[in-house]
Amino acid sequence: GKVKIYIIENIEYSTKEAMNTLLKMLEEPEEGIYALFTAQNINRVLPTILSRCQIIDIKPDSKEIIVKQLKNENIPDDAANILSFLTVDINEARELYDERFEFMQVQVINFIEDLYFKRNNLIINTQTNLLKKYKERNDIKLFLNMLVLAMKDVFHVKHQQKILYSKNIDLFKTIDVSVENLIKQIELVLETIYVIESNANVALLMDSLMYRL
Template sequence: MIKDYLIENQPIFYQIIKNQFENNKIPHAFILSGNNTEKALQFLAMSFICDQKLACEQCVDCQKVLNHKYADMIVFDGLESSIKKTNIEYIQETFNKTSLEGKNKLYILKNIEYSSKEAMNTLLKMLEEPIPGIYSIFTTKNMNKVLPTIRSRCEVIELKPDSQLEFINRLIEKGIDQEKANILSDLTRDVDAIDQYDDEKLDYIILQVINFVEDLFTKRENLIINTQTNLLKTYKDKDSIKLFLRLLTLALKDMFHVKHNQEFIYYVNHIDLFKSLEFDNDDIIKKIELVLETLYLIDTNANISLLMDSMMFRL
């Protein structure tokens, strides 16, 4: 149930909504700010339509909202396409007609910061003259890009970031396997941002990290040639190598954590490998520090290949 998630992870949001709906003091417009607005948005949208005080999540109307089949709900997402003045005018024209559902009407603008100036100004006029029975929910990851005049006419609720475990669970729900979800949780806490990490590229770099660790501790004579052949000839741009170094740091930390029986491990598919490798604590810490030093230097060094060779010699 979304309600259970909100009570546990977003208690301030839930309490605000609960008080407003139970006391029938519901603002006509909300802004939800943060990187994890989707569940709060869904619950709030259902609450506008549900016959209960708050969303029951089970009734026909709640399910219509959840599945985007509620006829009097319009949704635009600025990440999919910049929100334009014509989109706001479409909302106005549509909601001037008789309700199809016979209940409240609702329009949702996700990532409202990706709106044109004209769209913002048209929206502001709508907010200045609210119509009973028409409600709006906006989401944003950057409140500073939302006009102050729009913010002042909305109930603004800032959502706290998901915990790492909750974020991982959300990725697993999307079909991402445990190990990759663990690794992505170190790179971002924004579900929408995971698309920037190309699946094929991320999988390949994860594989190279594991190969690097195996060579480093069991076949050092192969380390440089394998890294040059398999990594640097395929992905030699600065961002890719920084990603490799960051993920290598996680793997080395995992080795330390496996040795000391820590519960959370990023590379969960490779615990047996890490257990089989021999190293002492001081050595692994020095290696982590060296990789982090290389990661820091990479932005100031034009020759990535030489920098990587130097790191491997020192390792």
């Protein structure tokens, strides 16, 4: 009939410019026009876009099932919640939960503290602690994806919504950053994750990210 439908696949790989253009379209929807977006990793999509969409989760295992099973296996609550957003099923979550994951979880909070309270320490601490131990592309992608979740938690705290890094809620409440700047920072991290998919120099890419943040 007169209805128009457009589909964008793998929206998480869109450029920052494309995301901003898309956001303007979503803010002023027209009657009879419907948009369908697909994403393999919803954590890479800006929260301002997600808030304007109806999210349909068609992953094999729901987040609730993954969290419940991981908690039954004595995995800490925060780790279980984070893993449920990084993986698509319980087996993948089990495989991801190891010494590297626990290390990254600590480094993400250290990064957040340095970013908002001790900026002069950000680069040196990241190079000394994170990049000295983990330099591979997949390691840094894991760190950045976990960082996005933490930064979204800062966003969610401001709106009194449930967060994943619940043990750090007091820290997140003390962070004084505008929603506008926070969204820009999340965009930069998402952009870095996208670029890391290519054969970019990981160390230089991280340095660039920290300078831009």
